[in-house]
Amino acid sequence: MDLENCKLCPRNCGINRMKTQGFCKAPPSIKIARAALHFDEEPPIKGKGGSGAIFFSCCNLRCLYCQNEKISLQNFGKEISVDRLVEIFFELEQQGAENINLVSPTPYLPWIKEAILKAKRQGFSLPFVYNTSGYENKEILKELEGLIDIYLPDFKYACNETAFEYSLCKDYVERTKEALQEMVQQTGPNQFDENGRMIKGVLVRHLVLPFHEKESKEILFYLYHTYHHQIYLSIMNQYTPLDSTKTHPVLSQTLSKKAYEDVLEYALRLGIENAFIQEEGTAEEAWIPSFCLEGVNKES
Numbered sequence: 001m002d003l004e005n006c007k008l009c010p011r012n013c014g015i016n017r018m019k020t021q022g023f024c025k026a027p028p029s030i031k032i033a034r035a036a037l038h039f040d041e042e043p044p045i046k047g048k049g050g051s052g053a054i055f056f057s058c059c060n061l062r063c064l065y066c067q068n069e070k071i072s073l074q075n076f077g078k079e080i081s082v083d084r085l086v087e088i089f090f091e092l093e094q095q096g097a098e099n100i101n102l103v104s105p106t107p108y109l110p111w112i113k114e115a116i117l118k119a120k121r122q123g124f125s126l127p128f129v130y131n132t133s134g135y136e137n138k139e140i141l142k143e144l145e146g147l148i149d150i151y152l153p154d155f156k157y158a159c160n161e162t163a164f165e166y167s168l169c170k171d172y173v174e175r176t177k178e179a180l181q182e183m184v185q186q187t188g189p190n191q192f193d194e195n196g197r198m199i200k201g202v203l204v205r206h207l208v209l210p211f212h213e214k215e216s217k218e219i220l221f222y223l224y225h226t227y228h229h230q231i232y233l234s235i236m237n238q239y240t241p242l243d244s245t246k247t248h249p250v251l252s253q254t255l256s257k258k259a260y261e262d263v264l265e266y267a268l269r270l271g272i273e274n275a276f277i278q279e280e281g282t283a284e285e286a287w288i289p290s291f292c293l294e295g296v297n298k299e300s
């Protein structure tokens with residue numbers, strides 16, 4: 001993880017992170033926007049106590065429909081030290097978190113790795129969740145082996161043309177497939193505790209986009225025929241048009257109930273059993289977390 005030649009993600013900017021910024025615009029230290037219990041994750045991730053979600057600022061994608069654009073595109077957040085991140089892990093544990101959910105952590109991996117190692121040396125034992133867009137460098141992921149318990153990647157697109165048009169990413173499909181392979185190899189089969197909480201494994205999220213059911217089906221086909229029942233899936237309907245997409249011919253639309261059901265029926269026909277689905281009514285702006293540095297500053 002060489003910060004003087006940053007290749008932490010497949011953008012491979014090759015810049016010196018201590019002196020300049022690459023595509024993601026991440027600074028030369030950890031930057032976060034929120035650290036709080038989060039109850040909008042899948043049941044085995046949120047458990048009863050909620051997931052201890054730490055939202056990292058900046059992102060290596062440019063999704064036109066990003067719900068977290070305040071932190072991913074506008075880079076809102078506060079820079080903190082590795083030691084402060086370790087304290088946040090313990091604070092979330094004290095609040096009852098079931099796990100530590102690292103949301104979009106990629107540009108900060110060297111510091112996060114250091115923080116996890118420090119926390120473990122101090123006896124920290126909650127599972128660590130790596131919550132990512134899926135666009136990861138598999139060689140960098142290898143360095144996280146044994147530190148991450150649960151991988152929670154998106155699988156957004158089956159075709160790079162769509163990935164480029166919506167997320168400015170021309171090799172999303174290949175890099176995400178490689179990264180997922182590494183994640184599954186690292187965690188092995190999914191494991192749950194006696195309360196149904198996930199303690200090890202991979203849960204892949206796919207957000208069905210309006211008028212892209214065919215691409216959703218391609219993704220489900222690939223995931224099922226590659227991993228069968230080894231991974232869990234979350235097939236999501238919460239696509240929410242934003243002010244910034246209101247003139248876009250596709251992304252200004254909502255996902256129809258019929259289109260979502262069509263994708264779910266396809267998943268059933270394929271034989272997919274381990275999948276979470278969403279009820280109607282989740283596609284509302286209220287679902288978007290508020291970013292106001294909650295849990296970021298040291299408690300006095």
Ligand code: SF4
Binds near residue numbers: 007008013024025106
């Ligand atoms: S983490 Fe940021 S700077 Fe590093 S390669 Fe990726 S986009 Fe470029």
